[in-house]
Amino acid sequence: MGLSHVNRQGEANMVDVSDKAVTAREAIAQGTLLLSQEAFAEVSENRAAKGDVLAAARIAGIQGAKQCANLIPLCHPLALxxxxxxxxxxxxxxxxxxxxxxxxxxxxxxxxxxxxxxxxALLTLFDMCKAVDPNMTMTGIHVLEKRGGKTGDWQHGNR
Structure with missing residues (x-):
């Protein structure tokens, strides 16, 4: 099949989707933050010094998804x-x-x-908890599943 964002000359280019059908599409991605018991307790009990960590991470994650095309050069701007x-x-x-x-x-x-x-969202959690635990690790970031489009439904692990 080949890489869709590379033309015949090997140059990066934006994929032309103008002839594709408009369909309902959905994707779920997942990632994990490993943190100390102390940082975990502060977040899960909503007693972090910086405030409501989950609310900040939720809003940041939503904003991040909305800004994807501004961050990833060849992504199409989408009306989520x-x-x-x-x-x-x-x-x-x-x-x-x-x-x-x-x-x-x-x-x-x-x-x-x-x-x-x-x-x-993970970066925001890290930022808000780093004073308590600078050794946190973000791991396992992947697309869990997607629905719709030409290739249909897909789940992580199905190759």
Whole structure:
């Protein structure tokens, strides 16, 4: 199949989607922040010195998804109809799993927007918690699933 963002001369170019059908499209991306018990407790109990960490990360993730085309050079600017950021806590690890779901009706997928949303939310969590735990690790960032478009539905792990 080849790389879609490289033309026959090997030059980077924006894919022409003008002939593609407008369809409902959705993507969910996920990533995990591994952090200390102390930082985990501050976030999960909403007692961080900087304020509501989850609210800030949620808004940042939504904004990140909306700004994807300004950050990734060959992405199309998309009119997202929904961006949803969710958090799942695992006290055993301790970790916070962040998911970003993006939806629209359009001519191209929203995987990059979902990945950007997850990354910006994770970066915001890191920024707001780094005074307590500078050793945090962001890991496992991937597209979990996508729906719609020419290639249809897909889930991580199905190759």
């Amino acid at each position: 109809s929904k961006v949803d950021i969710t958090f799942e806590f695992d006290a055993v690890t301790p970790s916070i799993v962040v998911q970003c779901r993006c939806k629209l009706k359009g001519q191209t997928g929203v995987e990059m927007e979902a990945l950007t949303g997850v990354n910006v």
